[in-house]
Amino acid sequence: MCDLCMKHGAGGKWYLNAEHYSNEIVEKYNLRDFLMEQYKNFEQMSVRKVHGFNAVGMGYKLRIPLIGRIIRRTAESLLMSTNPPTNPFKPEGHIGQVIPLEDAIAILETCAAEPIIEKNCMCRYMSRGEKEACCINFGVMSEIVDKLPRFIPEKDKYFLTRKQAVERFKEHNRKGYIGTIWFGPYPYINNLCSCANPECAGLRPRIDYGIKSIFKAEYIAHHHEHDCTGCGACVRFCQFGAIEHDPLKKKITINMDKCFGCGLCRHACKQNALHLTPRDEVHGHEKDY
């Protein structure tokens, strides 16, 4: 169990707690206006200064002695903030977790608030200039995206039924996009994203700078060595660089420290040699989120 589950899970996983998807939270914190303002200006979040710093040249700033450490701590506390959201120009309380396909299906089938929409990914738009419909949003988000034409997909379907949403998510997952679920802002869950490594603004701080902007999944990948033929198909699917091919043994090795537990490698394996184990049961990685 990660910290988020301990605090907000009500005995289970935080993202399977239907309370976080309810419209009551939206009313309580007046999130309609907040989210509208945030998504209107979403692309410029990284260039806006927060406490005197913006993300331009982040790596260089983090390397400054002492100041770098302060920036890192400020960024993490901002992302993990549990105070009521106040400033839509800050990524306050915007913390997420990697989830495998099974959990995403459980969310879409039971927890997600209607109406479910699929909008263009903002991260891919702002870092590649490409419009690809692959972010599944719930509840109040449909009202917000309605007013922002750049996020409405032109070719793909906009409003989805639960069944269609599951199908779309499966499609993205098999393509090799990492499933992630986000508080945006805490305590409201409205995003089920299909992320890709260099483009995603949420994965970037974690992978490239070690800032905890996203938690690893509740699972960890392991493989049955006798089933593995060493074809190396899974290596290409791993966006975290956790799987390495060993040409001597003709098998793969999984780096447990790097594994985020997204479960994408399973889609590549024809031998069915890869499986997910709950992180709690893997010795030495119980607290590694």
Place this chain on the structure above:
Amino acid sequence: MKETIKGKTKISIDYTKCGDGVGVDPRECCACLRKCGPAVFLLHQTIGAVEENPYDPKQWRVTALWLDLCTRCMKCVESCPVGAVSVTWRQ
């Protein structure tokens, strides 16, 4: 992370050639964004302008954001049709 150069990489974009300075809409082109391996660039609305009208095409620009991840492959410089991008570093 092992560094191959000592100094910082600087990527400057000439806004008099691309973006809000002239009528060139960076959202139409995005050549540098698409070519960049580590996705260093960010396409965004200019900060001051947003409060007035966020949908005005003249108010979008490209900024080089994750400068330390740049691998100095110079693909952005080669691909820019108006020659607005320049990459410099100290050896």
